[in-house]
Amino acid sequence: MIPNQWYAVLRGQDVKNKPVGITRLNKKLVLYRDSNGEVACLEDRCAHKGVLLSKGKQHGDAIACPYHGFQYNQQGKCVHMPVLGKCGVIPRTMQVPAYKVHEQHGLIWLWNGEQQDSYPEVPMFANFAEYKGFTSLYGWTAPIHYTRYVESVCEVYHVPFVHKGSFLNIWDPKGGRVDDFRCAIDGHLITSDFILRPDDERPAQDTLTAKFPWQRGWRIGVDVLMPNLVQIRNDVFDVYLVATPIDDENTWVCFCYQEPKKDLLFPFFKPLPIPLWRQLRPWMMCRMERFIQQAKDLEAIEGQWPRASSLSANNLIPVDKVNAYYLRLRDKLIREAEAGKSTQSKAPAVPIHLVTEPAGSALETNSL
Ligand code: FES
Ligand SMILES: [Fe+2]
Incomplete structure (x- = not known):
């Protein structure tokens, strides 16, 4: 596939108030809507032991892994590990890749490429x-x-x-x-x-x-x-x-x-x-x-x-x-x-x- 392009990956209406797991562009992805209604997209793999995050639940702006409850925000950063308690220090490596997405024309578009300061318009006739x-x-x-x-x-x-x-x-x-x-x-x-x-x-x-x-x-x-x-x-x-x-x-x-x-x-x-x-x-x-x-x-x-x-x-x-x-x-x-x-x-x-x-x-x- 062609790098540095927007690819439509799902209809906007298919992402409501729980995580959705899909495979696109040879990647396992999980999508969910944060409390502002914005779509977030992470790799569908918990950084702890590789469980599918799409099987988990949403907690506000984060999704929780179904196995040990680690929570990840829209940037893929782990923000809560129940096993460590509220004041536990979260290792920096507890992070999953996050993808740039944009919703327009009823579709969710994923940027297949390097992060950039600004992105082009999504393609549409x-x-x-x-x-x-x-x-x-x-x-x-x-x-x-x-x-x-x-x-x-x-x-x-x-x-x-x-x-x-x-x-x-x-x-x-x-x-x-x-x-x-x-x-x-x-x-x-x-x-x-x-x-x-x-x-x-x-x-x-x-x-x-x-x-x-x-x-x-x-x-x-x-x-x-x-x-x-x-x-x-x-x-x-x-x-x-x-x-x-x-x-x-x-x-x-x-x-x-x-x-x-x-x-x-x-x-x-x-x-x-x-x-x-x-x-x-x-x-x-x-x-x-x-x-x-x-x-x-x-x-x-x-x-x-x-x-x-x-x-x-x-x-x-x-x-x-x-x-x-x-x-x-x-x-x-x-x-x-x-x-x-x-x-x-x-x-x-x-x-x-x-x-x-x-x-x-x-x-x-x-x-x-
Ligand atoms: S595998 Fe996800 S929290 Fe342990
Ligand atoms: Fe045909």
């Missing part, structure tokens, strides 16, 4: 940061490497194949041909736009207004924001997801849907402007994503190998350009971080690049 309607956030774990999850969302031309068995597939673009593909990169943001359509003689634009779903093409935008966010835009819904590594085999996936612009089951009716219904629709989209769509994705990609994606692990084609840019930018940010440079205080010197090319042409215009 402007489209969602500014959205005023209802959204729903829903997280779950998937048994694949996070890079494979990101790339599966980057290339939606798998939809006509992977999701064929789904009853929702009546609205999916048929044929899987991609036209009018554009891709650009600006700092940590990769954007793309294309038409996914049936493979017939019509000009791509004509497929967008076809009468029947099985004749219809879709204009779709797919954007990646480093280190691990992907957004899909179309005329029915806007959604983003984060794919945060749990470990080298598993990913914590969190989807965020805005209110859909249409109801696919009743496309000719305007959605009812009732708040409860407006809230329910993004909630349902998230569940549909997990239990219907992702179940199909996993059937296809669960055994994919090598587990982690990379440029050398794939044989990418021109319409995989978002994928290619993502993997290159990832390599670049890892190299920069390893070289000890700050990669977040200023955007990397990646040239803005806009490419329009038909499917089938070469990838040589990449310029990372």
Whole structure:
């Protein structure tokens, strides 16, 4: 994973008034809210004998280990050892690592890197940061490497194949041909736009207004924001997801849907402007994503190998350009971080690049 980046690790609503244990970024973590409602994050391991602190209880601003009751504050400092009594001198080594966290956009973000005097903004698509309607956030774990999850969302031309068995597939673009593909990169943001359509003689634009779903093409935008966010835009819904590594085999996936612009089951009716219904629709989209769509994705990609994606692990084609840019930018940010440079205080010197090319042409215009 890329150092010196913010990673979303949990929904804010999942941390209430007791410690929560999670594994993210190959680390065991415990999160809790202090008396001001601020989230604290410590290594989930008591400095005394290695017991999970997430099994303990919260006492004010501290959490107490369930084994011998040692209490640790938000900075991971042991502030009370019952065995020594109230006036006991606490050894300085009785300390657990504390992590920098920040809560925003309904998510808890963890800084994966060195402590700094100031930190960059957490990454978020402007489209969602500014959205005023209802959204729903829903997280779950998937048994694949996070890079494979990101790339599966980057290339939606798998939809006509992977999701064929789904009853929702009546609205999916048929044929899987991609036209009018554009891709650009600006700092940590990769954007793309294309038409996914049936493979017939019509000009791509004509497929967008076809009468029947099985004749219809879709204009779709797919954007990646480093280190691990992907957004899909179309005329029915806007959604983003984060794919945060749990470990080298598993990913914590969190989807965020805005209110859909249409109801696919009743496309000719305007959605009812009732708040409860407006809230329910993004909630349902998230569940549909997990239990219907992702179940199909996993059937296809669960055994994919090598587990982690990379440029050398794939044989990418021109319409995989978002994928290619993502993997290159990832390599670049890892190299920069390893070289000890700050990669977040200023955007990397990646040239803005806009490419329009038909499917089938070469990838040589990449310029990372
Ligand atoms: S193991 Fe935690 S207090 Fe002893
Ligand atoms: Fe899919």
